[in-house]
Amino acid sequence: MPPDERSIIHVDMDAFYASVEQLDHPELRGMPVIVGGLGPRGVVSTCSYEARPFGVRSAMPTAQARRLCPDGVYLWPRMARYEEFSVRVFEVFHEVTPLVEGLSLDEAFLDVTASLRLLGSVEAIAQRIKHAIGERTGLVASVGMGPNKLLAKLASELSKPDGFRRITAERAQRELAPLPVGRLWTVGKVTEQALHRLGIRTIGELAACDTARLAGALGRQAGAMQALARGEDDRCVEAEQAEQSIGAEHTFDTDLAELSLAESWLLRHCERIAARARERGLSGRTVTVKLREPPFVTHTRQAQLCSPSASVRDIHEVARGLLETWWRAQRHPRLRLLGVSLSGFAERRQQDLFDPAPTARLPDEVQDRINAKFGSGSLVRAGVLRTHRQD
The missing domain is CATH 3.30.70.270 (Reverse transcriptase/Diguanylate cyclase domain)
Structure with missing residues (x-):
């Protein structure tokens, strides 16, 4: 079309x-x-x-x-x-x-x-x-509303x-022309400055500029940028893809140097991502822990669950092992950021009649029901409470 x-x-x-x-x-x-x-x-x-x-x-x-x-x-x-x-x-x-x-x-x-x-x-x-x-x-x-994403x-x-506004294809250039060139999609600060050096300050001036002159400053993107300046955009709406991972992380105002506090934050993240996975009907196999030392040195550690899960207990057990192994390997462990993610999703299988998992899932189910009724975070595990004092 x-x-x-x-x-x-x-x-x-x-x-x-x-x-x-x-x-x-x-x-x-x-x-x-x-x-x-x-x-x-x-x-x-x-x-x-x-x-x-x-x-x-x-x-x-x-x-x-x-x-x-x-x-x-x-x-x-x-x-x-x-x-x-x-x-x-x-x-x-x-x-x-x-x-x-x-x-x-x-x-x-x-x-x-x-x-x-x-x-x-x-x-x-x-x-x-x-x-x-x-x-x-x-x-x-x-x-x-418009005939394309740009408009x-x-x-x-x-x-x-x-x-609430609609821009039609017929009015596109008239609407775009007086706007600052920085308002155009894909024009960042560096490109905007390059256009200003050419004397181009509005989208209309960009559309009317000689393409060869523009290419001398912007290279191959010149033609595509002028098409956008005319209101032309053939990109399709890409329907949502299946979720690849669910994660949570926190950047600390003061570098974290206490393992027990890091473990509390880890549990808080595991509660959050497990609840989101259950809400979406997902169970994951891969747990990844993200650790950033000051100032900006980032490490990741990853391990597999025995079987796909959305249980806080299962996810936290693996994540905690990854954190502790990393922590003990450092001479002076410090964390600026700590995060956890769950990936490798699979459709949840139907539970076997004699599967012991229902007992293990009971705390999660109770937490889900209470938080759904009284608001997210109304019920958390005791190990998470220390982190709330730092919010």
């Missing part, structure tokens, strides 16, 4: 992490909320729109954000909680099309071309998505917050 006959939707949740915090804590509504690492090495994950007039932005060091917005509310991320909302959002996506390409927990492309005959116009489908997300989560999504994403970005 020609690219200009497709109907692509881009959905991006507005200030996702901060919005979830304001939803869970109504007293924070209307206040500048900044979510991210709170220590000296912390980075802003996202911030509410109330924080943005102060100059606070994602990926900014938290220390800089505090200088710009000293009266803001600073919170650690609660990834398990955000994942709960993400599941509800993506359920909405899959109700209108199987062609969903997730970019993150809160952002995705949808190809709804084949859904138009059943569900109506692209605007009707986009409005349905936006309304359903609001109804089921209480959160706000910005929705962009759909641009439409949502230009209409934020609470956006």
Whole structure:
């Protein structure tokens, strides 16, 4: 199908992490909320729109954000909680099309071309998505529509917050031309500076530039970049692939030098990834431990489970052995970051009547039920509690 006959939707949740915090804590509504690492090495994950007039932005060091917005509310991320909302959002996506390409927990492309005959116009489908997300989560999504990924994403970005906009193929160049060249997909800081040296500051100027002159500065990518500047983009929406791994990690504000505390963090990570695996109906065979020494020396250690599992006990037993072996091999062990991941997924087999596993699974099942009822993290193993004092 020609690219200009497709109907692509881009959905991006507005200030996702901060919005979830304001939803869970109504007293924070209307206040500048900044979510991210709170220590000296912390980075802003996202911030509410109330924080943005102060100059606070994602990926900014938290220390800089505090200088710009000293009266803001600073919170650690609660990834398990955000994942709960993400599941509800993506359920909405899959109700209108199987062609969903997730970019993150809160952002995705949808190809709804084949859904138009059943569900109506692209605007009707986009409005349905936006309304359903609001109804089921209480959160706000910005929705962009276009004949390709480039224009759909641009439409949502230009209409934020609470956006709803469509850019057609006919209006593409008119919409793109006055925008700064840095707004174009694939144009990073280095490319932007190279274009500025050529006197190119807008997307319209990029589209009109002599291709040979442009190639002298940008090489082979010049032609593709000019096509984007004209609003042309033939990339397809890539439907989600089967999950390859599930992981959790934490960067410490102060280098961790105590094995028992490292083991507590390891258990916390194992609880989290095992719960996510069970939620998705997955069981994995490969456990990988990620260990980063200061300043940035990263090691990985990997081992196989006897059989695929989503049990905290099974995963933690292997991960703990990997951690302890590494730790004892170091003269002065220090950790800046510790992570665990589970991979090598297999479909869960049906349990045998005489399989002893049900007894081993009981703590996980009880934990799942209580956390589902009262919120993620309501019930944790005692060994995890030390890590909560460091949050």
